[in-house]
Amino acid sequence: MAAHRHRVTIYPTKIHLVATFFVMLLPFVFLIVFAGIAHLAVGTLFLELVASVSRLAVAYGIAVVLAWIGAISFYRGKLASVALPVFDVLQSFPTFAALPIATHLWGRSDTTVILFLIITVIWPIFFSILSNVRLMKHDWEESAEIVGLKGFDYLRLFVLPVSIPGLITGSIIGLGEGWEALVATEIIVRTNTGLGNFFQQYAQNTPITSFGILGLMVLIFSINKLIWIPLLDWSHRLLEE
Amino acid sequence: MDTIITLDSVTKTFREGRKLVTAVENISLEIARGEFFVFLGPSGSGKSTILRIMSGLEKSYHGAVRLAPEIDRNDISFVFQQFALWPWLTVYDNIGIGLVARHAPAPLIRERVGRELERFGLAKFARSFPRELSGGMRQRVGIARALATDPKIIFMDEAFSELDSFTAAALRRDILEIWNQTKPTIIMVSHLIPEALELADRIAVLTVHPGRLEKIVRNTLPRPRAKRSKEFFALEDHLYSLVSP
Numbered sequence: 001m002a003a004h005r006h007r008v009t010i011y012p013t014k015i016h017l018v019a020t021f022f023v024m025l026l027p028f029v030f031l032i033v034f035a036g037i038a039h040l041a042v043g044t045l046f047l048e049l050v051a052s053v054s055r056l057a058v059a060y061g062i063a064v065v066l067a068w069i070g071a072i073s074f075y076r077g078k079l080a081s082v083a084l085p086v087f088d089v090l091q092s093f094p095t096f097a098a099l100p101i102a103t104h105l106w107g108r109s110d111t112t113v114i115l116f117l118i119i120t121v122i123w124p125i126f127f128s129i130l131s132n133v134r135l136m137k138h139d140w141e142e143s144a145e146i147v148g149l150k151g152f153d154y155l156r157l158f159v160l161p162v163s164i165p166g167l168i169t170g171s172i173i174g175l176g177e178g179w180e181a182l183v184a185t186e187i188i189v190r191t192n193t194g195l196g197n198f199f200q201q202y203a204q205n206t207p208i209t210s211f212g213i214l215g216l217m218v219l220i221f222s223i224n225k226l227i228w229i230p231l232l233d234w235s236h237r238l239l240e241e
Numbered sequence: 242m243d244t245i246i247t248l249d250s251v252t253k254t255f256r257e258g259r260k261l262v263t264a265v266e267n268i269s270l271e272i273a274r275g276e277f278f279v280f281l282g283p284s285g286s287g288k289s290t291i292l293r294i295m296s297g298l299e300k301s302y303h304g305a306v307r308l309a310p311e312i313d314r315n316d317i318s319f320v321f322q323q324f325a326l327w328p329w330l331t332v333y334d335n336i337g338i339g340l341v342a343r344h345a346p347a348p349l350i351r352e353r354v355g356r357e358l359e360r361f362g363l364a365k366f367a368r369s370f371p372r373e374l375s376g377g378m379r380q381r382v383g384i385a386r387a388l389a390t391d392p393k394i395i396f397m398d399e400a401f402s403e404l405d406s407f408t409a410a411a412l413r414r415d416i417l418e419i420w421n422q423t424k425p426t427i428i429m430v431s432h433l434i435p436e437a438l439e440l441a442d443r444i445a446v447l448t449v450h451p452g453r454l455e456k457i458v459r460n461t462l463p464r465p466r467a468k469r470s471k472e473f474f475a476l477e478d479h480l481y482s483l484v485s486p
C-alpha cells in the first residue's frame with residue numbers, strides 16, 4: 001500500500017543526485033577557467049584549494065567526533081548542570097585573540113590552522129546536538145530502557161539516530177563559520193599554502209581577488225543547496241512520527 | 242497464591258515547584274502468575290506511576306517491589322499509551338529491537354518478528370516506517386514489540402486510549418487471545434470500567450490525590466464475557482460507586 005511512497009531518501013529525484021555530482025566537479029572547472037584568466041598554473045591553484053579544504057575537512061571531522069561525544073555525555077543528569085555553564089563560557093572565548101600565541105607555539109603550520117578551525121566549528125555542532133537530544137521524546141528513552149538496549153547497541157541504534165538532526169544543523173552553521181575562519185586564520189597565520197595565502201598574494205589585483213571570492217561563494221552556496229539542505233530535510237523526516 | 246510480583250507499602254512523592262504531590266500512597270498488593278490484573282482509576286490517580294515503579298522505569302520511591310526469583314529484566318515488556326515506537330526504524334526493526342538488545346541469533350530474530358508480523362496482520366508493512374501507519378497499526382507494532390521477546394510480565398499503560406473505539410475493541414480481543422494462549426502475567430492500567438471488566442481477573446480501584454488503593458475487586462464473570470449481562474452491569478455499577486464515592 002503506502003509502504004513505498006514515503007521512503008527515507010536523501011535525494012527526492014535522480015536529477016538532484018546528478019546535479020550534486022556536477023557541483024562536485026565545479027571547483028575543477030572553475031580552477032581551469034580561473035587559472036587561464038589569471039595566467040597561473042592550474043596545478044598551483046589546485047594545491048592551494050586542496051590545502052585549504054583539507055584543513056577544514058580534518059578540523060570538521062575532529063570537531064564532529066568531539067562535539068558528539070561531549071553532547072551525549074552531558075545531555076542529562078547531574079554532570080550536565082555543572083558542565084553546561086562551563087561550556088557556555090568556553091564558547092564565548094575570543095579565539096582570534098589567542099592566534100598570536102598559538103602561532104608562536106606551533107608556528108605557521110597546519111596544526112595552528114586546524115586547531116583554530118576546530119574551536120570555531122565545534123560549538124555550533126555541540127550545542128545543536130545537545131539541544132536536539134534534550135528535546136527528545138521521553139517515551140523513546142523509556143522504551144530503550146525497557147527493551148534493554150545497552151552499550152554500543154544503545155549508541156548505534158538509539159543515540160546516533162536521535163542526534164543526527166542536531167549534528168546536521170550544527171554542521172551547516174559550524175561550516176558556515178568555518179569557511180570564514182579558514183580564510184581569516186590562513187591570512188593571520190600567514191600559511192604558505194591555501195586560499196588565505198592566495199588572497200593575500202593577489203591583494204593588489206582586484207579582478208582576480210573578486211573572481212576568487214565569487215567562485216568561493218558559488219561553491220559554498222552549491223554545496224549547501226545540494227548536499228546539506230537535502231541532508232537536513234532527510235534528518236528531519238528521520239525523527240518524524 | 243503463586244505470586245509473581247509483590248508491592249510492599251509503595252509510596253511515591255513528586256516535587257512540583259515548592260509543592261509535594263503524593264502520586265501513590267502506601268500501596269501493598271500481590272499479583273499472581275498468569276493473572277490479568279488491572280489498575281482502574283481516574284486520571285491523576287497514580288496509575289502510570291505505579292506501573293513505572295513496578296516495571297523499573299521509576300527508581301526512586303519508598304517501599305519495596307519484589308519480583309519472583311526467576312524473573313529478571315529480560316522477562317518484562319511494556320506497552321506505552323503513545324506507542325513509543327522509534328521513527329527511524331522500520332516496523333520490522335521496531336518489533337525486533339528487544340531481541341537485538343538481547344543479542345538473539347539472527348534466525349531467532351527472523352522467526353519471532355515473522356511470528357508477530359503474522360499475528361497482527363503487519364506482514365505487508367514490515368518495511369514501512371511507523372509514521373506511515375494508522376494509530377491502530379502503530380499500537381499493534383507496539384504490542385508486537387512487547388511480545389517478540391516472549392515476556393513473562395507485560396505492563397500496559399492505557400494502551401488503547403489513543404485509539405478509536407472499534408480499533409480498541411479489536412485490540413482488546415487480540416490481547417485476550419494472546420493471554421489465553423500463553424498465559425503471561427498482564428498488568429494493565431485503565432480509566433475505563435467496561436474495559437477493566439472485559440479483561441481483568443482482578444481490578445485494583447485507585448482514588449485521586451493521593452493515589453490510594455480503595456479496593457481490589459475480583460471479577461469472576463465467565464469468559465468470554467457477555468457485556469450485556471445483568472452480572473456485568475451489576476459489577477460495573479459497583480466499580481463506578483468505588484471510583485466516585
Ligand SMILES: Nc1ncnc2c1ncn2[C@@H]1O[C@H](COP(=O)(O)OP(=O)(O)O)[C@@H](O)[C@H]1O
Pocket residue numbers: 255256257262263264282283284285286287288289290291452
Ligand atoms: N514526573 C512527574 N513530576 C511531577 N509530578 C508527577 C510526575 N509524574 C506524575 N506526577 C503527578 O502524580 C500524579 C499521578 O500521576 P500519574 O501516575 O501519571 O496518574 P495517572 O496515570 O493515573 O493519570 C499526578 O498528580 C501527576 O501530576
Ligand SMILES: [Mg+2]
Pocket residue numbers: 288289290398399
Ligand atoms: Mg497515566
